[in-house]
Amino acid sequence: MRIKLSIALFFSISFLFAQNDLLWKGYFSYNEIVDVVNGEDKIYAATENCVIFKNLILGDVNQINSITGFKPESITTLYHSTIYDKTLAGNTNGLLLIVNKNGSISQKVDIIEEVPVPPNKKRINHFYEHDGKIFIATNYGISVLDLQTSEFIVTYFIGPLGEEVEVLQTTVLNNEIYAVTRNNGIRKASLSNPFLYDFNQWQTFDAGNWSAIVTFNNELIVQDANTTLYRNNGTSFIPILNTLQNALKLKTNNTQIILTTQNNVFVLDQNYTVIAQITQIPNFDVTFSAATVINDNLYVGTTKNGLFSATLSNLSVFENITPNGPEKNYIFRIKKAPNKLWAVYGRYTLPYEPIIQNDGISSYQNDTGWKTIPYTSLLDAKCFTGIAISPKNNNEVYFSSYNNGLLKLDSNGDFTLFDHTNTGNNGLEQIPANPTTNIYNMPIRTNSPEFDKEGNLWLTSAWVTKGLKVLRANGQWQSYDFDGILEQAPVSRFAPIKIDKNGTKWLPTRNDGVLAFNDKLNNKAIVIDNLSGLPSTIVQCIEIDNRNQLWIGTAQGLRVLSSVDRFISENELSTTSIIIQEGDLAQELFFSRLL
Numbered sequence: 001m002r003i004k005l006s007i008a009l010f011f012s013i014s015f016l017f018a019q020n021d022l023l024w025k026g027y028f029s030y031n032e033i034v035d036v037v038n039g040e041d042k043i044y045a046a047t048e049n050c051v052i053f054k055n056l057i058l059g060d061v062n063q064i065n066s067i068t069g070f071k072p073e074s075i076t077t078l079y080h081s082t083i084y085d086k087t088l089a090g091n092t093n094g095l096l097l098i099v100n101k102n103g104s105i106s107q108k109v110d111i112i113e114e115v116p117v118p119p120n121k122k123r124i125n126h127f128y129e130h131d132g133k134i135f136i137a138t139n140y141g142i143s144v145l146d147l148q149t150s151e152f153i154v155t156y157f158i159g160p161l162g163e164e165v166e167v168l169q170t171t172v173l174n175n176e177i178y179a180v181t182r183n184n185g186i187r188k189a190s191l192s193n194p195f196l197y198d199f200n201q202w203q204t205f206d207a208g209n210w211s212a213i214v215t216f217n218n219e220l221i222v223q224d225a226n227t228t229l230y231r232n233n234g235t236s237f238i239p240i241l242n243t244l245q246n247a248l249k250l251k252t253n254n255t256q257i258i259l260t261t262q263n264n265v266f267v268l269d270q271n272y273t274v275i276a277q278i279t280q281i282p283n284f285d286v287t288f289s290a291a292t293v294i295n296d297n298l299y300v301g302t303t304k305n306g307l308f309s310a311t312l313s314n315l316s317v318f319e320n321i322t323p324n325g326p327e328k329n330y331i332f333r334i335k336k337a338p339n340k341l342w343a344v345y346g347r348y349t350l351p352y353e354p355i356i357q358n359d360g361i362s363s364y365q366n367d368t369g370w371k372t373i374p375y376t377s378l379l380d381a382k383c384f385t386g387i388a389i390s391p392k393n394n395n396e397v398y399f400s401s402y403n404n405g406l407l408k409l410d411s412n413g414d415f416t417l418f419d420h421t422n423t424g425n426n427g428l429e430q431i432p433a434n435p436t437t438n439i440y441n442m443p444i445r446t447n448s449p450e451f452d453k454e455g456n457l458w459l460t461s462a463w464v465t466k467g468l469k470v471l472r473a474n475g476q477w478q479s480y481d482f483d484g485i486l487e488q489a490p491v492s493r494f495a496p497i498k499i500d501k502n503g504t505k506w507l508p509t510r511n512d513g514v515l516a517f518n519d520k521l522n523n524k525a526i527v528i529d530n531l532s533g534l535p536s537t538i539v540q541c542i543e544i545d546n547r548n549q550l551w552i553g554t555a556q557g558l559r560v561l562s563s564v565d566r567f568i569s570e571n572e573l574s575t576t577s578i579i580i581q582e583g584d585l586a587q588e589l590f591f592s593r594l595l
Contacts, residue, residue: 026067029329030322033301035078036290038253043299045307046078046089049329054321061323069105072097079127084147090124098150110152111143117164126169137167142179154197158187162199171215178205178220180213212250216257217270223247240272249290258291265291265300281308281318324369326362335387337394340365346383346402352462352493352510354383354402361399379417381407388449388457400446400459419444427477431463448496452503460494467492485525486512498544500564506550508539514552516567526573533575534559558590
């Protein structure tokens with residue numbers, strides 16, 4: 001139940017901030033680096049959904065993303081050919097994107113559409129360039145691309161019996177191609193052999209458990225599963241270095257070897273001597289993902305802090321060259337205030353189980369760009385899933401935590417955390433320890449804060465009987481018990497609520513449909529469920545349009561309540577489907593569609 005905005009929030013600045021320029025702009029996070037590679041006069045780095053590059057002569061940093069037509073699925077590996085001036089990005093689903101010299105983008109779907117293996121085996125793991133061709137290491141074998149034409153040539157299934165094998169990395173030495181596989185050691189074959197599509201032409205070079213391979217100094221450089229780096233001189237494997245962790249990326253720039261693990265980056269010279277090792281970047285708690293060296297400058301990608309550079313001669317001083325952006329690309333909720341946009345990253349699954357991570361809170365303004373309040377400043381609260389902005393003070397913002405309660409940011413930039421300790425007997429509640437639900441840490445799972453016209457802040461609380469909470473404008477807390485109204489009341493879970501012009505609260509639930517409730521009408525409540533026309537009582541989203549219609553998105557399709565005003569005068573509410581015409585066929589919009 002996350003919104004993958006990739007932050008292609010793709011809102012125009014005009015739409016958000018009332019300017020006249022209607023050009024689309026994208027706001028991407030560049031913190032989660034997947035790969036870093038060399039160019040002739042540029043350094044390239046990829047996140048899961050875009051590529052950034054720094055011109056080493058001019059010093060400027062630019063981006064290639066969906067605004068420019070670059071639309072990946074999820075990038076796994078990156079390569080730049082200096083000979084053909086093409087940048088290649090491989091994806092988890094086998095999609096290959098090529099950024100050409102003139103900036104145009106080619107989308108190659110040959111692996112997706114033509115390689116006869118299950119979709120989960122089409123991941124692209126590595127690119128290797130040789131003699132005008134790109135050898136593409138995948139989870140099924142090796143595919144070959146002509147760099148001049150950008151057309152696929154052939155696919156090799158190199159298992160001992162012709163089966164699919166997971167190829168992690170390839171290299172070429174003395175006109176022989178070597179492939180490190182997950183479970184079949186190192187396989188090799190002669191590139192002079194015109195019948196490499198025949199698995200019988202491949203042989204096992206070494207049956208050990210290997211994870212990475214490059215060619216350097218006319219030798220093979222490989223790492224095994226025991227984290228030892230070796231060189232092979234044609235007759236034997238000679239240990240070079242134990243890195244203590246498996247290599248995430250093993251690269252060479254022809255004069256140096258660059259090996260990246262989670263906690264170390266090693267640079268070795270032509271004598272296989274470690275000339276640089278970094279274990280940290282000052283002022284950052286980093287996990288490394290990839291690195292390379294150009295002209296004695298080290299470029300390091302991290303999993304959550306972006307891209308850094310330093311000279312090999314001074315590894316105590318790093319420059320952060322990450323473009324400005326939100327903290328992450330997976331944004332769960334956004335909220336617009338005048339001249340400001342807020343974003344949070346908490347997540348929960350379809351059954352409303354939280355995905356707990358130490359994420360911050362991001363905001364955007366035209367004059368300052370993106371800023372992120374780090375997790376360390378958020379009073380240990382986690383998993384923010386909703387945002388509400390005070391109608392009386394736009395600098396007062398509330399964030400619902402699906403683990404810790406409700407976090408308030410005041411005009412002075414100070415935080416207050418509301419939980420069971422400071423909201424009274426009628427306020428926020430911890431979830432009771434329960435072996436049935438497997439919940440023992442007694443969290444407070446609040447969601448979807450929403451202000452009404454009178455300045456009262458409403459929000460839901462999961463897995464408690466009193467599932468609707470309100471922080472009144474006078475500072476008092478109040479809770480509402482739906483036991484006897486909702487069948488799932490003791491364990492109710494709610495998607496984001498909406499409040500209409502009459503003050504009626506509309507609560508989408510996990511298994512009880514939609515609950516309509518109005519505290520001003522003697523706590524009147526109506527449940528919209530299967531008997532009301534819903535195809536499923538699992539309701540994941542609702543919205544009130546400008547005509548006062550309530551749109552209801554369920555796990556099995558879409559329904560519409562003709563007017564929210566009906567709640568005031570009726571005791572039962574019915575919904576209808578939307579019928580659309582396609583040719584001669586009338587059908588239901590989103591029929592049985594899982595939203």
